[in-house]
Amino acid sequence: MTNNSLGHVYNxxxxxxxxxxxxxxxYVIQKGMVEIVDETGDKETVxxxxxxxxxxxxxxxxxxxxxxxxxxxKGEATILTMDxxxxxxxxxxxxxxxxxxLEKMSNRLRETTKQMGAK
Amino acid sequence: xxxxNPIEVTKxxxxxxxxxxxxxxxxxxxxxxxxxxxxxxxxxxMGIEIQIDIYEAKNFHVAGPAGCxxxxxxxxxxLVQALSAEGIVLPSNVIRRGIKSYTMHMExxxxxxxxxxxxxxxxxxxxxxxxLGADDVDSVSFDNYLLQLCEKKGVSLIxxxxxxxxxxxxxxxxxxxxxxxxxxxxxGSVGLNPRSFSFFKKITPAFIPPETTKTYICEFKLGHELxxxxxxxxxxxxxxxLKNIKFGALIPKGHYVTLVLxxxxxxxxxxxxFLNSDAVKKCFPKEIDIREISPCQCFPSINVKNARxxxxxxxxxxxxxxSSKLYKNGIGAAYITAKAAAxxxxxxxxxxxxxxxxxxxxxxxxxxxxSIGKLIFMVTTIIQKSAVLKRGIFSMxxxxxxxxxxxxxxxxxLWDTFTGSAPYTDILMRVLHPATLISLIxxxxxxxxxxxxxxxxx
Numbered sequence: 001m002t003n004n005s006l007g008h009v010y011n012x013x014x015x016x017x018x019x020x021x022x023x024x025x026x027y028v029i030q031k032g033m034v035e036i037v038d039e040t041g042d043k044e045t046v047x048x049x050x051x052x053x054x055x056x057x058x059x060x061x062x063x064x065x066x067x068x069x070x071x072x073x074k075g076e077a078t079i080l081t082m083d084x085x086x087x088x089x090x091x092x093x094x095x096x097x098x099x100x101x102l103e104k105m106s107n108r109l110r111e112t113t114k115q116m117g118a119k
Numbered sequence: 120x121x122x123x124n125p126i127e128v129t130k131x132x133x134x135x136x137x138x139x140x141x142x143x144x145x146x147x148x149x150x151x152x153x154x155x156x157x158x159x160x161x162x163x164x165m166g167i168e169i170q171i172d173i174y175e176a177k178n179f180h181v182a183g184p185a186g187c188x189x190x191x192x193x194x195x196x197x198l199v200q201a202l203s204a205e206g207i208v209l210p211s212n213v214i215r216r217g218i219k220s221y222t223m224h225m226e227x228x229x230x231x232x233x234x235x236x237x238x239x240x241x242x243x244x245x246x247x248x249x250x251l252g253a254d255d256v257d258s259v260s261f262d263n264y265l266l267q268l269c270e271k272k273g274v275s276l277i278x279x280x281x282x283x284x285x286x287x288x289x290x291x292x293x294x295x296x297x298x299x300x301x302x303x304x305x306x307g308s309v310g311l312n313p314r315s316f317s318f319f320k321k322i323t324p325a326f327i328p329p330e331t332t333k334t335y336i337c338e339f340k341l342g343h344e345l346x347x348x349x350x351x352x353x354x355x356x357x358x359x360x361l362k363n364i365k366f367g368a369l370i371p372k373g374h375y376v377t378l379v380l381x382x383x384x385x386x387x388x389x390x391x392x393f394l395n396s397d398a399v400k401k402c403f404p405k406e407i408d409i410r411e412i413s414p415c416q417c418f419p420s421i422n423v424k425n426a427r428x429x430x431x432x433x434x435x436x437x438x439x440x441x442s443s444k445l446y447k448n449g450i451g452a453a454y455i456t457a458k459a460a461a462x463x464x465x466x467x468x469x470x471x472x473x474x475x476x477x478x479x480x481x482x483x484x485x486x487x488x489x490s491i492g493k494l495i496f497m498v499t500t501i502i503q504k505s506a507v508l509k510r511g512i513f514s515m516x517x518x519x520x521x522x523x524x525x526x527x528x529x530x531x532x533l534w535d536t537f538t539g540s541a542p543y544t545d546i547l548m549r550v551l552h553p554a555t556l557i558s559l560i561x562x563x564x565x566x567x568x569x570x571x572x573x574x575x576x577x
Contacts, residue, residue, distance in 0.1 A: 003216050003217060003352060004211045005217050006209065006214060006238070006239050006240060006241075006242055007239060007240070028203040028204070030208050031208075031211065052208060053203075053206045053208045055203075080203055080240070081238060082200050082203065082204065087200075090197075090200070094201075094455075096161070096458070096462060097201065099164065100205060100206050
């Protein structure tokens, strides 16, 4: 772990969260990249790559369901964990904290719709 | 509009932020930068084009007092998380060290309190470029980083000292030695500077500045290797029975360790008593005289009673100039007040009543929480003086840290008290939880018996 960073360092290929697992945290990328992998069936499909300041795992915060994809480090990545309770408390105190979450989720929905249209 | 209808009230349009509005932020510390950043962000979301100028007289590229904002330099766990959710991720050239544990020193012993998720979740940094003689050209000061972030968003930085403010019929004139510009809104993020307060008093006569006390900050240049060996990624906190000192901390930062002492009117004699205590001496290599490796020291003021009436039409004071968090997390309070002022101005308006309705509640919450904070620090002072209570707390924390459990009650209370991550009200509620009290009483009674047994053994 480097001294001047925040969060936890994951090595290349290390799994940060596993598809099908239960989780109530979401994650913010402080440094590096991660890939989102769909492991449905026998094959793996990389559905997205995320970089610095992006977040993932937010579905685990808003839904009581298992993780829909696996997320693993693409190269060395430093990730900060944010727990559900802290986030809800923060949003309750300052609803504008959710603006960026909504914006990003809206972007993702648009991307998914585009990809489905392309198929 | 029917003027006879008393229910229909039209808002004075000149007291609304709209396309072409101009905002001046006086002071480029964290509260000023946070305000500018969020005001532009909200305006963008609302489809309003505004101009924001930040006036800052200091040069944060210079080492020593000229580029320093006299602060302990900690970004708390809760602020790191909030900023991350906002998309503001502190880069590694700003973070001088990621903190992942607190080492608590008492006369009774030393114990380590780990972060809840065993991650580096707190950032130590320098507000300015660093202490006198600092030459780490690859590093960026926290204040400079925030200013750069604002500049990228479209804020103009004016490196000039404001020499006066004047209210006119159409706005507020901001005067520097070279210029005078009229603005629709002026933000006071001037820290605890009495001269700047006098300008704001002219345009906001009801404003009562915050009350302050003196603290102490100094840096020790130990070098990376010794810091890794003696401090690692742990911030050292001291709960010692020393006169006037409520709290002492040693914070590792790059090549330096920063000492912060909080209490009542800290002076040289009090600092010496702290540095000469065994618990502090043990933290440093024996062969080093720490006074010889201290390039910088200061006795800055901190806010101990928040300001009143910190706003009027077109004017609002934020951060330390208005309301801060007692003893801790001043940057977190800067973020809260700056964002509240930005929301009030962009979404509602810039009249005194808008700030009263939409900004003041954020300050009131901080003020109320500080009242609880005062109570907590009163209790802490009693604990500091009581060997029996300290033994009980110490024993409770040691046992909690040995267990793999989520319910580390006393550890979480101390963690949040030291880091300033949680409101004091939350901390008090956790202290008053029956399980915490029962465990504390049990450990304290055991401590008394152990003390008696060891006396009898002697």
